[in-house]
Amino acid sequence: MGKSKEVLRGAEIFIRALKDEGIKHLFGYPGGSVLHIYDALYKQDDVEHILVRHEQGATHAADAYARATGEPGVVLVTSGPGATNCVTGIATAYMDSIPLVVFTGQVPTHLIGNDAFQEVDAVGVTRPCVKHNFLVKNVEDLAATIKKAFYVATTGRPGPVVVDIPKDITADSCEYEYPKSVDMRSYKPVMKGHTGQMKRAVELIASAKRPMIYSGGGAILSNADKELTSFTRKLGFPITNTLMGLGAYPGTDKQFVGMLGMHGTYEANMAMHQCDVLIAIGARFDDRVTGDLEQFCPSAKIIHIDIDPSSISKNIPVDIPIVGDVKHVLRDLSALLDSRKDLPTAKDLEPWWDQIKEWRGIDCLKYDRESEIIKPQFVVEKLYELTKGDAYITSDVGQHQMWAAQYYKFDKPRRWINSGGLGTMGFGLPAAMGVKKAFPDETVACITGDASIVMCLQELSTCLQYGIPFTVINLNNRYMGMVRQWQEFFYESRYSHSYMEALPDFVKLAESYGHIGMRIEKSADVESALKEALNEKEKVVFIDFITDETENVYPMIAAGKGHHEMHLSPNRELA
Amino acid sequence: MRHILSLLMENETGALSRVAGLFSARAYNIESLTVAPTEDPTVSRMTLVTSGSDEVIEQITKHLNKLVDVIKVIDLNESRHIERELMLIKLQAKGKNREEIKRLVDIFRGRIIDVTENTYTIEMTGAGDKLDAFINALDEKDILEVVRSGISGIARGDKAIQ
Numbered sequence: 001m002g003k004s005k006e007v008l009r010g011a012e013i014f015i016r017a018l019k020d021e022g023i024k025h026l027f028g029y030p031g032g033s034v035l036h037i038y039d040a041l042y043k044q045d046d047v048e049h050i051l052v053r054h055e056q057g058a059t060h061a062a063d064a065y066a067r068a069t070g071e072p073g074v075v076l077v078t079s080g081p082g083a084t085n086c087v088t089g090i091a092t093a094y095m096d097s098i099p100l101v102v103f104t105g106q107v108p109t110h111l112i113g114n115d116a117f118q119e120v121d122a123v124g125v126t127r128p129c130v131k132h133n134f135l136v137k138n139v140e141d142l143a144a145t146i147k148k149a150f151y152v153a154t155t156g157r158p159g160p161v162v163v164d165i166p167k168d169i170t171a172d173s174c175e176y177e178y179p180k181s182v183d184m185r186s187y188k189p190v191m192k193g194h195t196g197q198m199k200r201a202v203e204l205i206a207s208a209k210r211p212m213i214y215s216g217g218g219a220i221l222s223n224a225d226k227e228l229t230s231f232t233r234k235l236g237f238p239i240t241n242t243l244m245g246l247g248a249y250p251g252t253d254k255q256f257v258g259m260l261g262m263h264g265t266y267e268a269n270m271a272m273h274q275c276d277v278l279i280a281i282g283a284r285f286d287d288r289v290t291g292d293l294e295q296f297c298p299s300a301k302i303i304h305i306d307i308d309p310s311s312i313s314k315n316i317p318v319d320i321p322i323v324g325d326v327k328h329v330l331r332d333l334s335a336l337l338d339s340r341k342d343l344p345t346a347k348d349l350e351p352w353w354d355q356i357k358e359w360r361g362i363d364c365l366k367y368d369r370e371s372e373i374i375k376p377q378f379v380v381e382k383l384y385e386l387t388k389g390d391a392y393i394t395s396d397v398g399q400h401q402m403w404a405a406q407y408y409k410f411d412k413p414r415r416w417i418n419s420g421g422l423g424t425m426g427f428g429l430p431a432a433m434g435v436k437k438a439f440p441d442e443t444v445a446c447i448t449g450d451a452s453i454v455m456c457l458q459e460l461s462t463c464l465q466y467g468i469p470f471t472v473i474n475l476n477n478r479y480m481g482m483v484r485q486w487q488e489f490f491y492e493s494r495y496s497h498s499y500m501e502a503l504p505d506f507v508k509l510a511e512s513y514g515h516i517g518m519r520i521e522k523s524a525d526v527e528s529a530l531k532e533a534l535n536e537k538e539k540v541v542f543i544d545f546i547t548d549e550t551e552n553v554y555p556m557i558a559a560g561k562g563h564h565e566m567h568l569s570p571n572r573e574l575a
Numbered sequence: 576m577r578h579i580l581s582l583l584m585e586n587e588t589g590a591l592s593r594v595a596g597l598f599s600a601r602a603y604n605i606e607s608l609t610v611a612p613t614e615d616p617t618v619s620r621m622t623l624v625t626s627g628s629d630e631v632i633e634q635i636t637k638h639l640n641k642l643v644d645v646i647k648v649i650d651l652n653e654s655r656h657i658e659r660e661l662m663l664i665k666l667q668a669k670g671k672n673r674e675e676i677k678r679l680v681d682i683f684r685g686r687i688i689d690v691t692e693n694t695y696t697i698e699m700t701g702a703g704d705k706l707d708a709f710i711n712a713l714d715e716k717d718i719l720e721v722v723r724s725g726i727s728g729i730a731r732g733d734k735a736i737q
């Protein structure tokens with residue numbers, strides 16, 4: 001005979017479930033259908049609610065919170081417009097496989113389908129961009145559904161989950177019990193790799209003359225940075241990371257050849273093109289990475305480790321698929337490798353490394369470091385030096401994002417927070433807010449552009465309210481630089497609607513939000529400005545760097561070209 | 576190539592739209608789709624006919640498996656199987672035509688299940704091509720209405736999906 005359970009209202013169950021799930025922060029925005037929940041929030045202090053200024057900001061902040069911590073991000077919004085404002089953020093998390101749980105209020109059950117006030121079919125609208133979603137139909141199901149939502153969001157290939165809660169359910173009561181565990185017959189992620197496939201992989205690895213490791217976001221999502229590093233060091237192979245994988249392997253290590261793909265390094269892309277064995281680890285062969293599929297790694301046999309079978313052989317057929325979690329598989333593979341005596345030795349790999357060193361010698365990321373006009377790359381390099389590579393860097397989308405990825409060397413995972421798959425402008429500022437909320441004592445900087453920053457600028461207000469300080473580094477080129485670059489290359493410099501006319505005075509703008517603004521126009525002032533900003537502990541420092549508007553991102557592989565068909569900077573001889 | 580996929584899934588509202596949404600979002604085609612609860616009312620069984628290259632079918636199978644509501648996916652083409660479809664067809668049947676239609680129905684082992692002065696309603700099951708053949712054997716102007724269920728499939732022999 002168990003003692004009788006507590007009877008709670010749905011709104012209280014919601015809060016208790018979050019608490020029992022270990023959730024400390026909730027990013028949200030109130031409205032009619034979640035007012036019972038907001039009332040329950042008012043009466044407790046287990047879960048801290050951060051009031052954003054736009055629901056999109058809540059989703060990005062919670063998403064970045066998840067990227068930085070590895071814990072799920074949580075969002076609470078009202079029905080209708082509250083829910084639809086979340087869609088961009090949910091899709092952003094979906095494309096990058098980020099564990100996010102979004103609770104949307106819904107009109108009362110008896111009004112569903114009536115075109116009721118602020119009714120939108122949130123489950124229907126979000127279905128294509130969630131890992132799973134739920135409509136709660138009974139207060140008795142609420143706690144178990146919340147448990148399932150967190151379980152599905154965080155396990156296997158992570159992703160966003162939406163839970164739609166009609167208002168009446170938050171008023172109804174029932175006995176509260178939070179399930180200890182979840183068992184779903186229809187959802188059982190595989191963690192361990194298939195032994196037979198792993199043995200075949202080891203054979204192939206042993207035979208490699210020009211091996212290459214290509215690792216991605218999956219290595220970070222799996223918290224497998226240590227396993228990846230020891231695996232790579234043990235083998236002595238070169239390694240490249242995708243945009244989403246940066247930091248899973250130390251960016252300053254000599255075996256690291258930089259990012260690959262459209263704006264990857266010369267050495268990484270050439271090594272991809274010429275390798276004979278490719279070990280893909282938690283990466284999904286995205287088109288920004290592969291370029292022309294016909295010309296992708298033409299002489300390589302491919303091993304692919306991924307927890308999601310549908311990532312395997314989706315774009316490129318692979319020779320040895322290993323379905324499983326990166327951490328588990330790398331551990332098991334390493335154990336198998338340890339029992340082999342015939343792995344390629346440093347001497348065997350020497351010709352391959354010599355070739356890579358020759359490619360490295362091209363110094364594809366060289367730019368004019370002496371320029372008086374501020375080069376955007378220079379700002380990122382200075383930031384890197386001043387923060388000793390140890391800051392959390394969030395970014396928006398465009399050229400500045402690529403420069404951040406190229407010039408900030410990430411030695412640790414979860415420090416590089418950006419929207420890779422969806423490429424969502426507006427991500428950077430709320431993301432910095434989410435990261436700083438998670439790690440108040442860490443240095444956080446948002447590298448952004450003059451077009452991106454205004455897309456979620458309103459969150460400066462949230463930062464003021466909650467005292468969330470970080471540095472905004474606006475690489476202001478007066479253009480949608482990435483768009484301008486494509487127009488310069490592929491549309492004979494017809495800059496159609498990519499010039500940012502009538503930009504605001506960012507200094508005054510930051511000040512009007514109660515923060516600190518600076519405008520920096522000369523290279524000589526970059527370092528001191530960054531130093532000053534990084535020392536600020538209370539407010540956001542918004543530095544508007546007036547950068548060279550003609551600068552382009554190099555190297556570049558035009559869409560649909562092969563890895564060996566890179567364009568290097570025409571100005572390389574300048575430096 | 577045409578494939579018959581058999582799915583077991585949670586009998587939840589929304590499960591069907593997840594499957595349908597997957598096909599439209601990824602530009603796969605659905606030739607037919609049938610779904611109903613099994614002996615266990617919490618589980619639905621769906622038979623889905625689609626077509627595509629081996630690579631496409633492999634991706635479809637993987638994506639279906641990935642849906643959180645889907646318990647199991649079997650490609651019936653991978654082993655010997657039986658497929659059946661139910662057709663209800665209403666025909667104009669007057670005068671000497673009545674006899675002729677009746678004979679044709681017998682040949683195809685259909686059953687006349689409703690009769691009026693001017694019409695016959697016929698029930699027929701079989702593989703899709705048998706139903707096609709029956710329709711082709713009729714005079715087009717006699718056909719008033721055709722209702723087909725879409726394919727249901729099951730593996731031959733001892734094998735059972737659970």
Ligand SMILES: Cc1cc2nc3c(=O)[nH]c(=O)nc-3n(C[C@H](O)[C@H](O)[C@H](O)COP(=O)(O)OP(=O)(O)OC[C@H]3O[C@@H](n4cnc5c(N)ncnc54)[C@H](O)[C@@H]3O)c2cc1C
Pocket residue numbers: 095096097156157158215216217218219221222241242243244245259260261262263264281282283284285286288289305306307308311324325326327397398401402419420421422423424482
């Ligand atoms: C302007 C712009 C330019 C870009 N240019 C480039 C570029 O030059 N180079 C580049 O690399 N990208 C670039 N991108 C990013 C690109 O669009 C993709 O987002 C990125 O390449 C995908 O990275 P990924 O392959 O690591 O996959 P992710 O999206 O990180 O996917 C992770 C993979 O790992 C798997 N996985 C997840 N968890 C686990 C686990 N626990 N165990 C095993 N597997 C797991 C998943 O199933 C998935 O297949 C650019 C984006 C933008 C916006």
Ligand SMILES: Cc1ncc(C[n+]2csc(CCOP(=O)(O)OP(=O)(O)O)c2C)c(N)n1
Pocket residue numbers: 396397398399400401423424425426448449450451452453475477479480481482483
């Ligand atoms: C929401 C959204 N709309 C449009 C785009 C397409 N887009 C990609 S980069 C870019 C320009 C970004 O300009 P800015 O923020 O100034 O960065 P820059 O490239 O100049 O560094 C645009 C419009 C996008 N990625 N996201």
Ligand SMILES: [Mg+2]
Pocket residue numbers: 398449450451475476477478479480481
């Ligand atoms: Mg710009």
